Amino acid sequence: MSQLEFVQGNIACGKGAIAAGCTFFGGYPITPSTEVAEYMAAALPKIEGGCFIQMEDEIAGIACAIGAAWTGARSMTATSGPGFSLMMENIGYAFMTETPCVIVNVQRGGPSTGQPTMAAQGDMMQARYGSHGDYSIIALCPATVQECFELTVKAFNLSDQFRCPVFVMTDEIIGHMRERILIPDSVEIIRPKPAKPTDLPFGTDESDIPGFLPFGSGQRIHVTGLTHDERGYPDSSSYQRHEMLIKRLVHKIESRRHEIADYEIVNPDAKIIFICYGVPARTVQQLAAQDKAIGYLRLRIVWPFPEEVLKQFKNVTTFIVPEMNLGMISREIERHTAIPVVSVGKIGGDLHTAQELQEVANAYKTAGGQR
């Protein structure tokens, strides 16, 4: 029976994970993400094969989540800014080894210890580029508590489908806000494409995504973060090998960015188009309801960035991008369009008010797209 509940975004992430069949959580407490761990600590021991472990730090949290993923478990960790920074090396490892795993980042004000109890969207670039080397990941941005549930489920599916780490990028506001949510009886579950024990562990067909066999399946796989061949064996001195591997790993995600894309468009014919994701989208929605001269694009998946969508706005003279940072995704948008992009960054933890955004919109309505 589906049921209605009144919960925080962090709890909704935990419930989404359980609904998706997550059986392993490894992590380290940090405000404002801790409730995700606390929820999993209570829920997982009640599940057959379920395991929760509080590790000694976030490096270990993601490490054990990756280890568990190789035993076939749907596995995850959750953290906030400082912990996210600590995870970066092993996030690169998960990408390189094509390990499915989900990382929830409840963003808070940074850098450093910053504002532990205040919201931000300052980790959007770190999510995409924070580990070293060339890579690509998938990042989802819920704007409601319901979406915390739904996008966590989706994160597990995308992670299995694409065999890469997937981020659920929430923030302190959505993480701690309570809303009514509908929890369905069951959710769609997409597991990794299975391999045959005789397949080369990292060999692929035209999909660029290798089939997955967890440890114990008889494939006897060697998994390494070194540049490797289709057998998984290190081969780090050939530039062709490195180029082939990394291009495949990036390509398997980037070439499908329009298929992965998940967004909402309202009033696409408007001249003023807001582009938003996560919690600032709520203010934009409020504004669009009262001012018919503006439209918006709300991204539920920010990475990989679906730049083709920008072409749907035929009359646009200005893109306005409100973010809880000093302009991150606005720069990504800028590099894909000739239309002027106005960044409305706000940091410190407060949301933009509808009034503030209205004033920016009004300024550009008359300026006709002049910067």
Place this chain on the structure above:
Amino acid sequence: MKAQVKEDWFRKDRLPHIFCVGCGNGTIINCVVDAVFHLDLDIDKTVFLSGIGCSSRAPGYMASDSLHTTHGRALAFATGVKLGRPEFDVIVYTGDGDLAAIGGNHFIHACRRNIDMTVVCMNNQIYGMTGGQGSPCTPIGKLSTTTPYGAQETPFDLCELAVGAGANYVARWTSYHVKELRNAVITGIETPGLSFIEVLCQCPTSFGNKNKIGEGVEHASYLRKNAMLLQKARRMEEEGKKIPPETFIVGEYVKRSRPVMGGKT
């Protein structure tokens, strides 16, 4: 699947290995393989893990599933593997830098949790892979590329550390003591909880030559000559006698049954 012959435990298409002439790592890997073959472990239910370093290349030569992870983090990854599949035998190869420097925190916590796995540390008292820098196990006075005037810091006693942190089985041998080492790995795998086996080993390339100990054979005989059984060392301590410098105390430090995490049920 069970191994018919010992060689079944090796990933033959990965050979030859990367170790230098005279390196002690091969001997240690051989002892571990002797132990798993003797115990008749199921190759498909055994996972070898490691961090980064020369010693950490060992899992790549094992025929089972293996996870070559990031520098220092093998025990954290291994925790996930073992808790994900408690029925697996989990064995970690590591180096003194990997385990005790960058991985020190994971080491003490894995011992404290007493996770059911076996950890074999190839302690060459140096960072081999990166060309011979000092490690937390480089003895005072010894030369390395980052201690050109002799190491100044007091090194770790890894076995005492593991005992203090709570591991159920702790032993130290050298790459010269192959029988004792093989038996220690057998006992380690058989003992529920975390088993820690430290193996002093020669690194002629980066340690032996620089410190005028010599090539592989001389370095191995240096380990043998300077080894002292734990019982003898304890007796000397009781009698107030000084243990000579450069002594490697070998033997079984502890075998006990503290509560275990991730044990086979």
